Amino acid sequence: MKIFVTGGAGYIGSHVVKALGERGHDVLVYDDLSTGNEWAVLHGRMMAASLADKATLSGVMKEFMPDAVMHFAASIVVHESVAYPVKYYLNNTACTLNLIEAMLDARVGRLIFSSTAAVYGIASSPVPESAPLAPINPYGTSKMMNEIILRDTSAAYDNLFRYVSLRYFNVAGADEKGRIGQAYRNPTHLITRALKTAKGELDRLDIYGTDYPTPDGTCIRDYIHVEDLAHAHVLALDYLSGGGESTVLNCGYGHGFSVRRVIAEAKKVTGIDFKVAECGRREGDPPELVAANEKIISVLGWVPSHDDLEYIIRTAWEWERKLR
Numbered sequence: 423m424k425i426f427v428t429g430g431a432g433y434i435g436s437h438v439v440k441a442l443g444e445r446g447h448d449v450l451v452y453d454d455l456s457t458g459n460e461w462a463v464l465h466g467r468m469m470a471a472s473l474a475d476k477a478t479l480s481g482v483m484k485e486f487m488p489d490a491v492m493h494f495a496a497s498i499v500v501h502e503s504v505a506y507p508v509k510y511y512l513n514n515t516a517c518t519l520n521l522i523e524a525m526l527d528a529r530v531g532r533l534i535f536s537s538t539a540a541v542y543g544i545a546s547s548p549v550p551e552s553a554p555l556a557p558i559n560p561y562g563t564s565k566m567m568n569e570i571i572l573r574d575t576s577a578a579y580d581n582l583f584r585y586v587s588l589r590y591f592n593v594a595g596a597d598e599k600g601r602i603g604q605a606y607r608n609p610t611h612l613i614t615r616a617l618k619t620a621k622g623e624l625d626r627l628d629i630y631g632t633d634y635p636t637p638d639g640t641c642i643r644d645y646i647h648v649e650d651l652a653h654a655h656v657l658a659l660d661y662l663s664g665g666g667e668s669t670v671l672n673c674g675y676g677h678g679f680s681v682r683r684v685i686a687e688a689k690k691v692t693g694i695d696f697k698v699a700e701c702g703r704r705e706g707d708p709p710e711l712v713a714a715n716e717k718i719i720s721v722l723g724w725v726p727s728h729d730d731l732e733y734i735i736r737t738a739w740e741w742e743r744k745l746r
């Protein structure tokens with residue numbers, strides 16, 4: 423199949439492009455390289471262009487005429503979204519509208535969308551897809567708005583337009599062969615920051631809050647290996663191609679680890695007793711965010727292969743050591 427992948431040069435997108443390549447799909451990556459890297463595209467062709475450029479987008483869509491679109495391109499830093507909400511509503515909400523419009527114009531009707539657990543805000547875990555959407559920052563709101571737009575578009579054009587929205591929990595880890603992984607300039611994620619501290623790039627790792635109502639006082643998250651997430655995209659593609667209805671699916675393992683537990687595992691995997699400091703809470707962090715994952719298992723037949731914190735951290739560490 424021909425697959426058009428926005429943001430395919432980024433962390434998650436590049437792992438999905440690799441998985442699509444392994445299955446023999448014809449991939450065209452469309453990425454403005456604002457945070458992605460051309461070297462991360464291991465398969466297919468890459469075009470450096472922006473989703474804000476409607477004329478280019480529409481032209482490429484009509485020329486390539488994909489069987490499906492996967493949409494990863496987005497701004498994803500929560501605290502930045504609080505400071506610069508307009509950037510997030512433009513890059514995430516408005517650019518997704520441009521993409522949907524270009525798809526409808528070209529009569530391309532299958533979309534796999536990167537959503538996020540941030541649409542739930544402060545929810546009780548494990549959180550099902552049916553939980554109310556109550557994002558607590560512009561990043562989550564920009565993705566929630568996308569989901570509403572997708573729902574309404576699918577309802578209006580059901581014969582043509584169907585989508586799967588995948589709500590990612592905490593994605594981590596890297597390619598087993600160490601070819602691709604996270605390469606953000608200013609990473610904010612716990613596992614990446616822990617490993618950069620082990621590597622000596624950061625002086626110390628701050629724990630944001632030790633007074634949460636959890637067994638060890640630190641926040642609990644559902645960490646999912648990026649390869650398992652990539653596999654969910656491949657299955658979502660098969661599902662839509664097989665005539666599946668539009669749907670929304672959580673992507674997580676259904677259990678979580680505290681910040682302290684992740685740090686202990688990172689110290690074990692790296693063999694380095696890096697410096698850790700206990701700090702105040704980071705604004706907008708829910709105490710616990712764990713996926714209810716029965717729906718993705720039953721709808722897609724998804725079976726995780728890497729539900730193992732040690733493996734997640736080890737692959738991330740092997741990648742991190744290669745990064746300059």
Ligand code: UDP
Binds near residue numbers: 612627628631
């Ligand atoms: N966290 C932390 N120190 C860091 C980065 C993150 O204590 O340097 C905590 C953060 O407060 C949250 C958890 O680790 O409770 C996961 O944060 P991350 O940014 O990785 O993902 P999020 O759940 O915010 O999407």
